[in-house]
Amino acid sequence: MRNYRYRGYLIDLDGTLFRGKEVIPEGLQFIEKLEERGLSYLYLTNNSSRRPEQVAEKLRGFGYPAHPEQVVTSSAATARTLVESFGRPPSVYPIGEEGLVCALEGAGCRIVTDRPDAVVVGIDRTFSYDKMKTAVLAIRAGARYFGTNGDLVLPTEEGLLPGSGSLCTAVAVASGVKPTLIGKPEKPIVDMALKRLGLPPEETVIVGDNLATDIQAGVNTGIDTLLVFTGVTTPKEHAGADISATYTLDSLKDWDFI
Amino acid sequence: MRNYRYRGYLIDLDGTLFRGKEVIPEGLQFIEKLEERGLSYLYLTNNSSRRPEQVAEKLRGFGYPAHPEQVVTSSAATARTLVESFGRPPSVYPIGEEGLVCALEGAGCRIVTDRPDAVVVGIDRTFSYDKMKTAVLAIRAGARYFGTNGDLVLPTEEGLLPGSGSLCTAVAVASGVKPTLIGKPEKPIVDMALKRLGLPPEETVIVGDNLATDIQAGVNTGIDTLLVFTGVTTPKEHAGADISATYTLDSLKDWDFI
Numbered sequence: 001m002r003n004y005r006y007r008g009y010l011i012d013l014d015g016t017l018f019r020g021k022e023v024i025p026e027g028l029q030f031i032e033k034l035e036e037r038g039l040s041y042l043y044l045t046n047n048s049s050r051r052p053e054q055v056a057e058k059l060r061g062f063g064y065p066a067h068p069e070q071v072v073t074s075s076a077a078t079a080r081t082l083v084e085s086f087g088r089p090p091s092v093y094p095i096g097e098e099g100l101v102c103a104l105e106g107a108g109c110r111i112v113t114d115r116p117d118a119v120v121v122g123i124d125r126t127f128s129y130d131k132m133k134t135a136v137l138a139i140r141a142g143a144r145y146f147g148t149n150g151d152l153v154l155p156t157e158e159g160l161l162p163g164s165g166s167l168c169t170a171v172a173v174a175s176g177v178k179p180t181l182i183g184k185p186e187k188p189i190v191d192m193a194l195k196r197l198g199l200p201p202e203e204t205v206i207v208g209d210n211l212a213t214d215i216q217a218g219v220n221t222g223i224d225t226l227l228v229f230t231g232v233t234t235p236k237e238h239a240g241a242d243i244s245a246t247y248t249l250d251s252l253k254d255w256d257f258i
Numbered sequence: 259m260r261n262y263r264y265r266g267y268l269i270d271l272d273g274t275l276f277r278g279k280e281v282i283p284e285g286l287q288f289i290e291k292l293e294e295r296g297l298s299y300l301y302l303t304n305n306s307s308r309r310p311e312q313v314a315e316k317l318r319g320f321g322y323p324a325h326p327e328q329v330v331t332s333s334a335a336t337a338r339t340l341v342e343s344f345g346r347p348p349s350v351y352p353i354g355e356e357g358l359v360c361a362l363e364g365a366g367c368r369i370v371t372d373r374p375d376a377v378v379v380g381i382d383r384t385f386s387y388d389k390m391k392t393a394v395l396a397i398r399a400g401a402r403y404f405g406t407n408g409d410l411v412l413p414t415e416e417g418l419l420p421g422s423g424s425l426c427t428a429v430a431v432a433s434g435v436k437p438t439l440i441g442k443p444e445k446p447i448v449d450m451a452l453k454r455l456g457l458p459p460e461e462t463v464i465v466g467d468n469l470a471t472d473i474q475a476g477v478n479t480g481i482d483t484l485l486v487f488t489g490v491t492t493p494k495e496h497a498g499a500d501i502s503a504t505y506t507l508d509s510l511k512d513w514d515f516i
Contacts (some may be wrong), residue, residue, distance in 0.1 A: 126336035129385040132420050140417060152431050158400060162390050162432035170428035172412050 011206030048122035048148035074183030080106035090117035092148020122148035149183025185216030267299035268477030270466030273489020306380035306406035337365035348375035380406035407441025443474030
């Protein structure tokens with residue numbers, strides 16, 4: 001028996017539940033309604049730099065109920081994908097920050113610089129020529145190449161800064177190998193979230209503000225999507241795009257659960 | 259009266275006159291014959307990290323006659339292009355090594371990090387996220403974007419390392435702006451060499467081992483080319499390519515000057 005359109009929600013963070021340092025109040029109400037109805041939900045983020053604990057803490061700071069287990073990061077999905085791809089935790093040379101290294105170590109991967117099984121690139125504010133060189137030589141020597149997410153830029157208060165995808169591209173053109181990408185809009189992060197949610201795709205909806213990541217993720221995995229115009233994508237951009245969301249809303253307060 | 263097929267030679271270095279730390283003896287004979295016949299020639303290199311003085315010194319170390327004025331680097335061509343494009347020496351934020359900074363300063367450009375007129379990216383073994391960020395913010399704020407050369411990799415004894423073009427690409431995808439490239443196969447470096455040679459294109463030939471840079475430079479500028487199979491490009495690759503050299507030789511010793 002389905003009392004609700006969807007039993008599971010995979011929800012984006014920045015632009016959907018908050019904007020930079022500001023909460024989006026309709027996001028709070030939305031999560032409150034999910035809780036009242038006993039519906040399942042997870043927070044899904046391409047941010048690879050923070051641990052789930054840190055993301056949950058940030059959400060709680062805005063007033064959202066959030067445990068670390070409710071947070072799926074691109075780093076966690078990358079670690080999971082690596083272990084599945086190799087059939088065991090591989091040795092990894094990571095270019096990334098705390099969130100990535102902790103996720104890899106937590107999954108049993110050994111962090112090495114010499115002859116790794118895999119190279120993983122995520123956002124790294126201490127990215128350097130030497131790191132790039134180590135990654136490129138390892139990939140040219142046969143290491144498999146993964147990227148946490150393809151976002152070329154990182155929106156910050158300073159402006160649009162280089163994102164994970166730009167670092168991935170630098171290593172890709174220098175090594176001649178394109179990375180397997182994990183975060184939205186790719187399948188691996190969604191697969192991990194569905195498995196944790198324990199629900200089939202058809203009872204799940206992806207909620208986000210970004211056509212190229214959130215909505216494209218739904219298109220790539222056959223999951224319905226709800227695009228909310230409180231962040232990156234405008235109604236005009238959505239209207240002119242090749243793909244479209246299952247639902248669009250100006251605000252999450254307008255969502256009808258039944 | 260033309261006694262010789264060409265009065266001017268624009269000659270590549272690595273793969274043509276030497277290979278890494280080893281001289282190519284036929285290159286020495288070739289330059290000797292140019293000298294005997296009183297023909298003009300310049301050394302043309304995409305290497306942006308060294309000053310012309312340093313390149314000439316390296317060549318003399320192999321036994322080549324070489325003054326700094328005979329060396330045209332991608333850095334020198336970049337500095338010249340900047341001054342011409344702006345009609346004056348612009349302020350520049352450079353990502354690069356000694357050769358680039360010296361060329362820019364020598365052309366009267368002011369090196370700045372804040373609000374530069376132009377951003378220039380060349381090979382930089384101290385490339386970092388912070389440099390990338392400074393470049394990207396400047397380009398997004400309106401600075402014009404130039405790259406010394408598009409070579410994605412740098413052949414070294416350690417293997418193929420990230421080259422100037424890989425760093426250019428990283429800044430390009432993060433800024434959303436493609437650079438104006440200066441080195442071979444682009445026109446600016448050839449234009450500068452022709453001007454210094456003081457000869458028309460039809461009396462000049464480009465000599466090199468690399469189809470994608472040396473020979474493509476000739477195709478792009480309407481200058482005849484001589485491809486020598488002592489470096490990067492193989493006869494098979496040349497045969498299967500979209501472009502072709504005017505002449506091909508297994509060794510420079512087989513060149514007939516008349």
